[in-house]
Amino acid sequence: MGLDIRWPIGLMFSIIGALLLIHGVATGSDTEMLKRSLGMNVNLVWGLVLLVFGLLMLLSAKIAASAKKPKEK
Amino acid sequence: MTAIQLGTIDYAIMLIYVAFVIGIGWTLRRYMKTSSDFLTSGRSIPAWVTGLAFLSANLGALELVGMAASGAKYGIATSHFYWVGAIPAMIFLAVFMMPFYYGSKARSVPEYLKMRFDERVRCLNSLTFAIMTVFASGISMNALAKLLHQLLGWDYNLSLWICSAVVLAYVLKGGLTSAIYTEVLQFFMIVLGFAPVVYLGFKDVGGWTALTGKLSQVAHDPAALALNSKSFAPDAWTSAWKPLLGGPTNNPMGVDVFAMVFGLGFVLSFGYWCTNFLVVQRAMAAKNMSAARRTPLIAALPKMLFPALVILPGMLAVALASGGKDGYRLPPKIISEKTYAKAIPAIQEASLLRLGPDEALQQVNKAIGRKDSGDLKLKRDKIAAIITESTSQPLSKELIRSRLQDAVAGNDYDGVILSLVTKYCPSGLLGLALTALLASFMSGMAGNVTAFNTVWTYDLYQAYFARNKSDDHYLWMGRAITVVGILLSIACAYFARNYDNAMDVIQLVFGFVNAPLFATFLLGMFWARTTGTGAFLGLLGGTATSGIFHALTIASGNLPGAKGGYIALAHTFPSEMAQNFWLATFAFISCFVLTTGISLATRRTKTNEELKGLVYSMTPKIKDEGEMWLLRPAVLGVILLAACVVLNFIFW
Numbered sequence: 001m002g003l004d005i006r007w008p009i010g011l012m013f014s015i016i017g018a019l020l021l022i023h024g025v026a027t028g029s030d031t032e033m034l035k036r037s038l039g040m041n042v043n044l045v046w047g048l049v050l051l052v053f054g055l056l057m058l059l060s061a062k063i064a065a066s067a068k069k070p071k072e073k
Numbered sequence: 074m075t076a077i078q079l080g081t082i083d084y085a086i087m088l089i090y091v092a093f094v095i096g097i098g099w100t101l102r103r104y105m106k107t108s109s110d111f112l113t114s115g116r117s118i119p120a121w122v123t124g125l126a127f128l129s130a131n132l133g134a135l136e137l138v139g140m141a142a143s144g145a146k147y148g149i150a151t152s153h154f155y156w157v158g159a160i161p162a163m164i165f166l167a168v169f170m171m172p173f174y175y176g177s178k179a180r181s182v183p184e185y186l187k188m189r190f191d192e193r194v195r196c197l198n199s200l201t202f203a204i205m206t207v208f209a210s211g212i213s214m215n216a217l218a219k220l221l222h223q224l225l226g227w228d229y230n231l232s233l234w235i236c237s238a239v240v241l242a243y244v245l246k247g248g249l250t251s252a253i254y255t256e257v258l259q260f261f262m263i264v265l266g267f268a269p270v271v272y273l274g275f276k277d278v279g280g281w282t283a284l285t286g287k288l289s290q291v292a293h294d295p296a297a298l299a300l301n302s303k304s305f306a307p308d309a310w311t312s313a314w315k316p317l318l319g320g321p322t323n324n325p326m327g328v329d330v331f332a333m334v335f336g337l338g339f340v341l342s343f344g345y346w347c348t349n350f351l352v353v354q355r356a357m358a359a360k361n362m363s364a365a366r367r368t369p370l371i372a373a374l375p376k377m378l379f380p381a382l383v384i385l386p387g388m389l390a391v392a393l394a395s396g397g398k399d400g401y402r403l404p405p406k407i408i409s410e411k412t413y414a415k416a417i418p419a420i421q422e423a424s425l426l427r428l429g430p431d432e433a434l435q436q437v438n439k440a441i442g443r444k445d446s447g448d449l450k451l452k453r454d455k456i457a458a459i460i461t462e463s464t465s466q467p468l469s470k471e472l473i474r475s476r477l478q479d480a481v482a483g484n485d486y487d488g489v490i491l492s493l494v495t496k497y498c499p500s501g502l503l504g505l506a507l508t509a510l511l512a513s514f515m516s517g518m519a520g521n522v523t524a525f526n527t528v529w530t531y532d533l534y535q536a537y538f539a540r541n542k543s544d545d546h547y548l549w550m551g552r553a554i555t556v557v558g559i560l561l562s563i564a565c566a567y568f569a570r571n572y573d574n575a576m577d578v579i580q581l582v583f584g585f586v587n588a589p590l591f592a593t594f595l596l597g598m599f600w601a602r603t604t605g606t607g608a609f610l611g612l613l614g615g616t617a618t619s620g621i622f623h624a625l626t627i628a629s630g631n632l633p634g635a636k637g638g639y640i641a642l643a644h645t646f647p648s649e650m651a652q653n654f655w656l657a658t659f660a661f662i663s664c665f666v667l668t669t670g671i672s673l674a675t676r677r678t679k680t681n682e683e684l685k686g687l688v689y690s691m692t693p694k695i696k697d698e699g700e701m702w703l704l705r706p707a708v709l710g711v712i713l714l715a716a717c718v719v720l721n722f723i724f725w
Binding site for chain 2: 003005008009011012013015016019020023024027033034036037038040042043046047049050053
């Protein structure tokens with residue numbers, strides 16, 4: 001099928017990851033909120049994890065696409 | 074549970090997710106040219122995608138919500154549903170059964186049955202399957218809408234229709250392919266959305282040693298948390314096999330080891346994973362035989378590790394509640410509006426009359442009424458406290474409501490996972506976890522709908538209503554039935570909401586139908602002598618056996634009636650789970666014996682030539698020597714099985 005699912009997965013997690021990361025930075029000084037997640041800025045950390053995951057997905061889709069092209073045409 | 078507040082970022086994450094799943098359907102729409110593209114993906118998908126979709130389609134409401142609930146109720150023994158009740162069957166499907174499903178070119182499991190046996194067997198299987206998937210999807214949607222209502226205060230109707238509309242939008246556009254692709258996205262969403270919650274809970278409890286310590290206290294006195302009325306050995310919640318080997322009275326599940334290994338591990342598990350079209354369809358959509366066979370194996374690896382994500386939260390919740398850490402308690406059973414309407418005046422009256430604790434409790438219980446309250450138990454001292462406070466100064470209705478909810482002794486196990494989400498997730502992560510929850514429900518619903526539309530179009534409509542129509546006609550029908558299937562699911566959701574008991578009975582009957590199924594497939598695939606008449610009557614006989622077995626037995630603590638034992642009481646099981654596992658065992662054996670006997674007594678209708686590709690002994694062995702040895706299904710299967718055994722030993 002024409003769509004490599006890694007593109008949408010990678011894109012979605014990159015966007016969500018970036019959003020969480022920014023939100024984490026913006027609310028980093030809100031101690032009341034941090035108390036809930038055991039004093040850890042979990043939005044920042046997890047946003048970063050999602051962003052890296054998303055980018056890796058995109059990268060692997062890119063590699064697959066460029067490896068496929070010369071073969072097909 | 075009080076409604077929680079969502080921030081802009083939480084809604085943003087949900088919207089991004091919805092936009093992406095609909096976008097995937099939209100992108101795929103131009104590839105949907107034939108009915109086979111729409112209903113069977115035109116057999117074109119790589120193995121890692123079908124593998125993750127295989128897992129995700131099964132990851133409905135049951136998995137996230139139900140497994141955490143069982144984790145709280147039974148502890149680590151719940152992982153038997155994975156390590157005993159799933160992995161071996163998934164490996165068996167990959168190594169032994171997939172060659173026939175895929176190689177026969179059948180478009181569905183019922184169609185395989187028609188090729189192997191005859192029209193009767195297919196008709197029986199496709200009808201029960203079609204009805205079952207619609208109900209399953211409805212039950213899950215009802216659960217979702219209820220949760221969203223309780224948790225976020227969203228309108229029940231609105232959440233039900235919006236979620237269904239999203240699923241409809243992407244399934245209608247991109248068919249099975251779009252369901253499979255979004256299932257992969259949902260798989261990652263679920264894992265990445267819940268992992269931080271589990272991590273935070275784990276850290277809060279204080280790690281594994283602290284967890285086992287807390288849970289051994291719980292095992293000594295589970296009644297303190299209203300988990301169980303008995304007292305167990307300290308390892309009852311933290312080891313998988315030892316309490317089980319101690320017999321049904323020594324483990325909170327109330328199950329013996331034979332029922333667990335044979336009833337769940339063989340009959341029920343193989344019956345589900347190897348014959349249920351919902352999951353098998355994903356493997357059938359793979360691009361070639363070796364991808365089809367690798368599909369269940371790729372799914373088996375994450376499946377094996379899933380207990381850490383879905384069962385552990387339940388155990389963490391129990392450990393947290395046991396220490397009463399930060400005032401955490403297991404979510405109490407939800408009081409219905411009807412009950413509130415009766416209980417609040419009773420409280421007000423009791424406080425006016427200045428009743429003592431016992432009389433007040435009696436008064437409230439009387440007002441609620443036995444029938445409506447179900448097994449709602451109120452704590453005496455909490456009720457007394459409400460009365461005392463209300464006597465000195467009348468409390469508002471709202472306050473009485475929340476205090477009453479707090480006074481409920483029983484647990485709402487289905488709320489366990491969400492209670493952890495709301496405890497630990499700040500705005501942001503909260504949106505992610507809730508999106509993961511939405512994703513799990515949507516993947517379950519899409520899975521059901523795509524299996525339903527294929528079985529309807531190919532096995533019922535094409536077989537019995539419109540035999541020789543153009544492919545365009547079937548493509549049109551596939552789309553139309555997708556809409557109908559979703560509408561039927563919604564209808565079932567309302568039905569489930571209003572008739573809880575009727576739903577239990579329906580699910581029970583499905584259990585009767587499913588229990589003997591694996592015997593039919595096993596004999597059909599591995600014994601050429603099995604005849605259509607043997608399979609058909611054996612299946613009916615097996616189902617009848619389940620019905621009779623249920624009518625004659627009961628689980629201790631239940632009253633004869635819908636829960637069984639309504640004809641006579643031949644045996645009382647220590648728990649419903651044990652009753653279930655034994656029922657399946659009996660149904661399987663009866664179907665096996667009947668099919669064998671009747672097959673020997675009837676004439677074969679299919680020649681050896683016709684059975685080629687359908688039966689083990691008539692089919693040339695698949696040559697996978699060309700593949701790298703590590704990627705061969707049999708080798709992969711053995712490795713996975715070994716890993717599963719190791720896991721069982723670690724948590725022995």
